[in-house]
Amino acid sequence: EVPMGAWLRTSLREMVEESLLKRDEMLGLEVNKKALRRLYDLHLNGGSDLSWALWPLLSLSLWMDKHYQ
Numbered sequence: 001e002v003p004m005g006a007w008l009r010t011s012l013r014e015m016v017e018e019s020l021l022k023r024d025e026m027l028g029l030e031v032n033k034k035a036l037r038r039l040y041d042l043h044l045n046g047g048s049d050l051s052w053a054l055w056p057l058l059s060l061s062l063w064m065d066k067h068y069q
Helices: 004-009 013-020 033-044 051-067
Strands: none
Touching (some): 004 033, 004 051, 013 033
C-alpha cells in the first residue's frame, strides 16, 4: 500500500502549500480556497485520511504548473 496520506502530511506538504493551496483557478474553474484549506487541515490533523481527494487535485495542480506557466 502506498502511504499517500502520510506523504501529503510530510514530504509533499510544501508542494501542497506552494502549488495547490495558492491556486485561484484550475482549468478555468474557480477554486474555493477556503474549502480546500479546510479539507487539507482536516487531513493534516489526522482526523481523516483525505488523500483520495487531495492527491488528484495536487497532481492536476502540478501538471498545470508544468504546462500552463
